[in-house]
Amino acid sequence: FFSVPSKMFPINIPVSLVPPTFQQHVQTSTQNLMSSSSSSSGVSPGTIVPNGAGITYQTVQELGAGCFGSVHKVVRTHDGKILAMKFQSLRDPKQIAEIHKEVQMLKRLRHPNIVHIIEDFRHSQYSCIVMQFCAGGTLQGYIKNRQGSKALSTLRIAGYLMQLAAGLAFIHSKNVTHRDLKSENIMMSANQEDVKLSDFGCGRYIPEGKNQVMTLSGGDLMIIPPEMAHRAQGVPQMGVVGPKYDMWGLGVIASELVSMKLHRKDICVTQPLCLDPAAQAQILMDAGRLHEGKFRRMLEHLLRHDPNSRWPATDVMGHIRKHFLQEKAASRIEPSKITTLSAKLGVPESSVLEAWSLFGKADQAGTGSLTLPQLKSMLILMGLEVSSRALMNQLDSDGDGRLSFEEFVVWWCQKDKAWVPTVHQDKQEVSGQLAKMETVFAIPAACSLVFTDEWNKYDSENSGLVTPVGLWTILSNCGVAMGTDIKRFLDSCGGDSQTMTFSFDDALHWTK
Known part of the structure; x- marks a missing residue:
């Protein structure tokens, strides 16, 4: 179909002109998703939430709730895109300031291992933050569900820790510290291959030229690092916060992945980890016993009481990669x-x-x-x-x-002779890859430009992902005869079409 000259591609089909079956499908899908959903917060399934700029969202189900508010799975009504929305009350002036700080921080942090923010706005008494939806849930829930079954492989653990360390290395390079790193705040993709940092409500900027700041507050008291242990003891005094604060949190997450034990449930039930020498000793003992002891050295360096002697994120990445490359294959090839x-x-x-x-x-x-x-x-x-x-x-x-x-x-x-699909669609890089796109995907350069342009128009929030409905819309705008039977198209995408997403490269592979 990309042999059609680019001048014949109609651009910007208005939503009102999309075939009725498309909008009917969005409505039907939303109703199906909301079945058997319930909410413990004040936001009920089926609530229509306008952003004040012509776009509306419909809540599907509550994903989690706490003192901060609640997070809901939502559908963007004009295209069926599934997202997450965080509702937080605007009644407390201090909380309003914290919400604003988190939003501004998230807008600066665009990385494959950080949950993307789409937009933020006010609705009724709530601040609403629209974010990328991670269908795999939290890492904490993943570990909890796997307890009692087969442990994670050494490779899977190493892969998860590499991703988390990459995300931390990025935010630390932007002078940001998370301050509440725990498995509860790590989100997973639908197939559990990707992990992403989320919930920057406790995040803190580090002034340019410094590597730490003094503060009275911190994150979760049960896994707070030793330099802030006085908070867990109720002593109101300043403590040091910097990138090394997060590395203690990474050590806690690593120990959970290695042992398949959750800190709050299985290890630190009565007192914080930093005040429990026996729990710390047990973590290192487990690390030496499990996975042939391959993660013990890393944990020793991450769970040190002196923050200055903890490994930075880049050292964690280097250590894991070095040991992986030194691994031997599990079996011989004939x-x-x-x-x-x-x-x-x-x-x-x-x-x-x-x-x-x-x-x-x-x-x-x-x-x-x-x-x-x-x-x-x-x-x-x-x-x-x-x-x-x-x-x-x-x-x-x-x-x-x-x-x-x-x-x-x-x-x-x-792999060194042909174009390799990258994780992210880089707008500037794509224009320089047109020849390779033509070779690998058989898409003429002029048509590739139109496809890229339509992708960027649809994915205006630069999330790097579109739903099957989004892909259908993009291809329709490119002049492809998609017809009016969107259900047939969705069926061709697979049974999980309501929750699946396509990256730019996924879309190119599917299109070919």
Whole structure:
């Protein structure tokens, strides 16, 4: 379809001109999502929330509530995009100032491992913050649900910690400290391959040229670092806060992933971790016993009482990557298989062996294939900015949702010769990649520009993601004959079309 000349692409189809079945689908989907939903806060499922600028949202269900307010799953009514909305009361002037600070902070922090803010506005007595929806829930909930079952693999833990450290390294480079880092504030994607920092309500700016500030407040008292232990003891005095504050929090999260024990439920039930030497000793003992002790050294450096001796986020990333690259494959590959694949694919045997050295580290169970989370972790640890989902879509020839070794070898041997799908769609970079897009996706350069332009217009908040309905709209605006039966299109996207999202590269792969 992209062979159509770009001048024939109609641009900016008004919402009012979208076929009735589209808007009917949005309404029906919203009603389906709201079934069996309930709310413990003052915001009920089905509430219409206008942003004051012509866009409305409809609440679906409450995701969580606390003293701060509540977070709800919402649908943007004009396009069906599923998002999250944080409702906070505007009655307390101090809280209003804190909300404003959090919003301004989030607007500055755009990173793949940070939950994106879409917009903020006031509605009734609430401040409303619209954010990216993470269908996988919190890391705390994920660990809780897995307790009693098989532990996470070393690779998965390393992949999660690499992502969290990357997010921390980014905010610290922007002179921001989170101050409330815990598994409850880590969000996960639908397939649990991505983790993202969220809830910057306790976040604090560090003045330029300094690496810490003095403050009276901090985050969760049960996992507060030693330099702020006086708060847990009720002593009202100033304490030091800086990037190393967050590294203690990362150590707490790492210990939960390693041991599959939640601090509030299983470890620090009666007193904070920083005031419980026995709990600290147990954490290090567990780390030495589990996963062949591979995470003990890192935890020793993150849970140190002297903040200046804790590892920064960049050191954590370097340590994990170094140890991953030194890992041995879980099993050996037969020489005959190397020879066979080399001849079949027309690549050197050394390339097949090199691919196995990486693939075998990820396939610790020896199944001969990788799941999406395993692939994501491996790519992160290799330092490759590649969209794992786009790569899976591109290479999973049998559609079983797993990447076989042969499929991996195909990509590994051509990754330096063809365009590699990146995690983020960079507007400036895309214009320089048009020739490769034409080679890989068979999309003419002129049509690629139109597609990119329509993507950017639709994804105006620069979230990097669109729903299937959004993709349908983009393609319609590009002049593609999508027809009026949107349900048929959604069915072609899969059974989870109400909650799934496409990245820019996912969209290109799907389009091809």
